[in-house]
Amino acid sequence: MKFRYANGVPTSTENATANILKAAADPNVISFGGGLPAPELFPVAEMKAATDKVFDKYGRLVLQYAQTLGYPKLREQITDLMKDRHVDAEVENIGVVTGSQQAIDLVARMMINPGDVVIVEDPSYLAAIDVFNSYGAKLVGVPMDEDGMKTDALAETVKKYTKAKFIYTIPNFQNPTGRTMTEERRKELVRVAKEAGIPIVEDDPYGAIRYAGKKLPPLKHFDKDGGVIYLSSFSKILAPGMRLGWLVADKSFMDHFSLMKQNADLHTDNLTQYIVSQFLLDVDLKKHVKKITDAYEHRANLMLELIDKYFPKNVHHSNPEGGMFIWVEIPGGVDTDELFKTCIKNNVAFVPGSAFFAGDIKPGTFRLNFSNMNDEQIKEGIKRMGKAIAEVVDN
Structure with a gap:
């Protein structure tokens, strides 16, 4: 065949x-x-204990279909995690996803038509590159140095590609370089993107794992008009096999995202969401x-x-x-x-x-x-x- x-x-x-x-x-x-x-x-032991509690309290419920954007209690807990990252978000701004990789895919599906320009750091996360290519994007790389994406080069790039669909960046401990974008460049990136009318997709799977230097607020912290779509994950702070991540975005974006998520898988694994929620209640995450x-x-x-x-x-x-x-x-x-x-x-x-x-x-x-x-x-x-x-x- x-x-x-x-x-x-x-x-x-x-x-x-x-x-x-x-x-x-x-x-x-x-x-x-x-x-x-x-x-x-x-x-492992803490997750097992959380799982036992979940089955004891919610056994039938967690094995049923659930809400597309995720378990409301877990979404509330994620708003608390975001406050610790200096981002104020409401439950309506949060969507639970099957690992932040799914969020990358769904955002790309929502935004990219064949031939559309997507601006990325050069080098960038290989699995994001693969996703963007799969939807027919034209990738335009912006060079980096030890302080992250060069925002002067970005400013020139957005002048050339005025209809770019979004800018994809990993400001914290970037994959693959391990570099961290300075606070000044974060502010400048948000400014440049806003003036150009181009959204930012901020991928932050590693930000909680800081062991040196000063803790920096995410780009979403500097976002005053809903132009930054923020992605993160429990994979690096709990366990990747659970495939649990989240997205934070403007309510109008989330309304459309919910439809795309529903088409993809109806909802992220309900049992896993309850287990992680229980874990966050029982264990000192910090x-x-x-x-x-x-x-x-x-x-x-x-x-x-x-x-x-x-x-x-x-x-x-x-x-x-x-x-x-x-x-x-x-x-x-x-x-x-x-x-x-x-x-x-x-x-x-x-x-x-x-x-x-x-x-x-x-x-x-x-x-x-x-x-x-x-x-x-x-x-x-x-x-x-x-x-x-x-x-x-x-x-």
Whole structure:
């Protein structure tokens, strides 16, 4: 049978995300590839206790169909989480989604027609790039530096692409670079977008995991006219397997979003929503997140120390203040796709930078994840990578 696929279906079945997860699942490979949280930090006992309570109190109810935008109690609790992030939101502004990845997909489906321009940081989150491409978007990348997206370059970009559908950005501990946008640039980005009449999609899955520097308000904090659509997730602060995230947006946007969400899956898993809601009632979330951030700070500092020790001296890397990623740049035009193949042969993995660029690919770049490996794995893995990079650079 010959299937007549839609234009949005990739012609190649090569899947960068699947390859990352496959490498991460191989027990023989030390994988710095996938952005996986540390499983030993998952609150298993607390989640089990919450699940038992939910079945005891709401057994039949949680197994029934539910409201499209989510369990009202959980949405109320999310408004409290948002207050802690310096964003005032009402329940009507909140939608619960099946991981923030679903929010990216639904927002893209709502906003993008084939040929529409979407402005992204360059480099940017590879799974968002894939989603935008699947709806036929023309991606326009804006360069970054250590302080995040260059807003002067953004100002020039929006002058050229006046009908861009939205600007997609990850201000906190960006994926893939680990960089954090400064407060001044956050204000400037919101100003530039407002003047251009272009919405912002702010993706903030990592913002709660800050272990250095000053806590900064999200772009949504500076939004006075509803132009920022804010996305976040429980995946990094609780557990990704639960597939639970949320979206915060203007009421008029949420009315349309509710229809799209209903068409996609009717509603996010009802049982999971009740369990997370009960967990938030029973457990000190800030204390739990502090445990995660302490562990990630240690692993990040260890990896950075070992990169400086084992990688060639002309190699540059980002210095994240939180999150899960370090961005590495090797001067001299090294092909990191080929380096990846060499490293896999030596049972160590990373993600080549080629997967993250909307525009021209910058050679010699790759992403490392430090959250999912223990100290010994980090030590051995970085040592293996340093040897492989030295061989490539010397050749």
